[in-house]
Amino acid sequence: MNSINFNEDQIDALKEFMNISLGEATSHVAELLDAFGTMHIPKISVRDTSELKEIVSESVEASLNYYVMKQLFAGKFGGECIFIVSEQSANNLGTHLYETDNPDKDDINDAVMELTNIVTSSIIGRLTEELDVQVQFFAPVSSFVKSFDIADDDEMAQYSKVIVVSTELEFKDHNISASIFILTKDEAINSLKELIDKKIEELYS
């Protein structure tokens, strides 16, 4: 079995791919949702699944409620994208996209879903394009939860390690910010390493 950790070259390459992907995601959001935002340089780490709750809790405020969208993507590089938006940010997003001062629950959910879908499709679509593999997206699943219910330990118990790619998305004009976690597990981590090695070889050959 291959080592679960990435070497320095692999991390550098993955960061580079993620930067390109996030750039494209930001541009798509600006074009499609008419919202000009910035995305922070992503943090990439391989962690024990038991750490996920702690990692997620660092990006949220304990007293707040959050809209959480989870979108699965399948293929040689498969995984799950978790998009976390505070209640206030989600309200602002609903106001912006539905052009109403008082968006209802459905409007807000749909607005968060649109943003999630655009960001996930852009990031993962571009990343898999770089790695030359196909990917399929599934419909995001939404929930409105208290901060400590975002990453339930029970859900994660079946995996040993996860790659956590985390970043923040900010639309200062609309007072919207979100945290994004891209999680892949076990066999997908090895697939990703192989794909990155192949790409590095192509680039330097």
Added chain:
Amino acid sequence: MDILKCPEVLLNSLENGHFVVDDNFVVTYWNRWLSVNTQITSKDIIGKSLEEFYPNINYKILRRKIKTAIRLNSPTFYDSNNDSAFLPIRRNKVTKTSLKLMKQQITISPYIIPENKVMISVYDISELFETKLSLQTEVNKVNLLNKILEDDKDIIDKNIMIMKTTTDGKISDVSTLFCNFFEYDKEYLIGKNASILKSGNLPDSTYKELWNTISNKKHWSGEVENLTSSGEGKWVESRITPILDDKDNLIGFNAVYHDITNKKLLEQLYITDPLTQIYNRGYFDDLLSSIRKHQRKADIDFVILIADIDHFKSINDTYGHQVGDTVLKEIAKVLKDTLRDNDIVARWGGEEFVMMLKNVDIDKAQAIAEKLRVKIEQTEIDNNINVTSSFGLTKYYVGENTNLTFKRADDALYEAKKSGRNRVVTKL
């Protein structure tokens, strides 16, 4: 590899709705599932705008989603939790249902990008949604029950004394009240043998009977005296229940205790002579009545002995009642200390004491009485007082009225007094 020659046949055979629209919402394809479920035929809708048939859809949002799908070359979605249906379709389910309209998941996939056409797929997720709802209802019920159980557990923990042990008597759990009552830390008790609480004041036969009963997977109830961590005896009513697994194997014991300290204290007061701290006349009377009534084999072999302090009145007259009381206390102590644990000593009244000597023949009883007489004679009270005593004794005959037995003993005492005091007289 086979090339798909008839995509329309394939799309018509699917159990989902699929239609193609452009960014002006003009429908260019409408599959059979949609015709059946919406009652709008493909002939009616193709070439027309979706808006004519479904004016309630938010077309600004739909346009953006179509644009997103085409721009990203990737599907976009509607939230399936949305309360309003994208294409309202009545459900045909006749049996119990919580959904009148079909719950749908809508996926918008890029189709012919240069023509800005997308395929909109409609998936019926009503059954899934209903299952989710009923599951949520059940989860809510379970959560409520769990909360009630937790609350009850807390109430039980704080208000009932419970100890759990393994089959070999090692303590595996104790309630908070148990710890407070016996003044132990829970951590200290866990793993210790339950015998740590034994006072030693109960006969071994009680513990043997207890152990035999529970080892045979039966309940045992009884009153036991346990010790606190500081060595104080506490009376508890105990009910021990064996814990069995699914296959009826014994896996431990559960003991529930109830504090009966006050009850025991009252019982003790009721049967104790306050001055001498030995049994009172009432207790001895009850004992004789019980023997007469039940005639248990273990109880009917005994000798009755009555003792009377000689010239006690003159002690009271000479030294005062306080000294008289001291004499009574000292004599009671001599009697109690000299006899065996299972013999009974009671104050009959005034300066008279009565004793029941169990399982002895009359000769042995006479010797015991003589021993008592000598000890009393030799006991110096308050440094300078010596008293003597007279004894009358008799044997109980099986089946006879105990009043008769008592009368014989009393007659014997009278004889002892009459014939000079400080002696033992037997009357059979």
